[in-house]
Amino acid sequence: xxxxxxxxxxxxxxxxxxALTACKKEAAVGNEAAEKKVLVAPAKDDDAGWKAxxxxxxxxxxxxxxxxxxxxxxPPESDPEFEAKYERQAEAAKTAxxxxxxxxxLLAFGSPASARMADLMLYAFADVPExxxxxxxxxxxxxxxxxxxxxxxxxxxxxxxxxxxxx
Numbered sequence: 001x002x003x004x005x006x007x008x009x010x011x012x013x014x015x016x017x018x019a020l021t022a023c024k025k026e027a028a029v030g031n032e033a034a035e036k037k038v039l040v041a042p043a044k045d046d047d048a049g050w051k052a053x054x055x056x057x058x059x060x061x062x063x064x065x066x067x068x069x070x071x072x073x074x075p076p077e078s079d080p081e082f083e084a085k086y087e088r089q090a091e092a093a094k095t096a097x098x099x100x101x102x103x104x105x106l107l108a109f110g111s112p113a114s115a116r117m118a119d120l121m122l123y124a125f126a127d128v129p130e131x132x133x134x135x136x137x138x139x140x141x142x143x144x145x146x147x148x149x150x151x152x153x154x155x156x157x158x159x160x161x162x163x164x165x166x167x
Contacts, residue, residue: 057164072120103136
């Protein structure tokens, strides 16, 4: 091998670890950005946007829960069938709470109609016996003004309550 070939080979060998290190740093920065993604709530009347937004928020807030989450959703109040959908969801949630929820489950409640979802939650959990939801995570995705009353209403259940402001 002549001197030029050896110099090129040596330069490639030295550059290779540096290039690999740079790639690893770029990948790490990319992973941090993916972990810190900011979810933005769609407009109040964007039903399709909310149907995509809510599962993404739920996924970000699973914590140690490994079971499939249960998602309760109300459409925008501009939906012509809103009241009927509200009644069906309220009864479905009330029935599920009456049957009981096992530890390790996540129940997520979200809607562009935050105040009505808060009402639904308070109705559904009203008869849940004290401390029977220990080990269950309850996620409420809504407006900050509704958080305090929902949190107070669910406190006796013993559930792990998590609030995410839809903004």
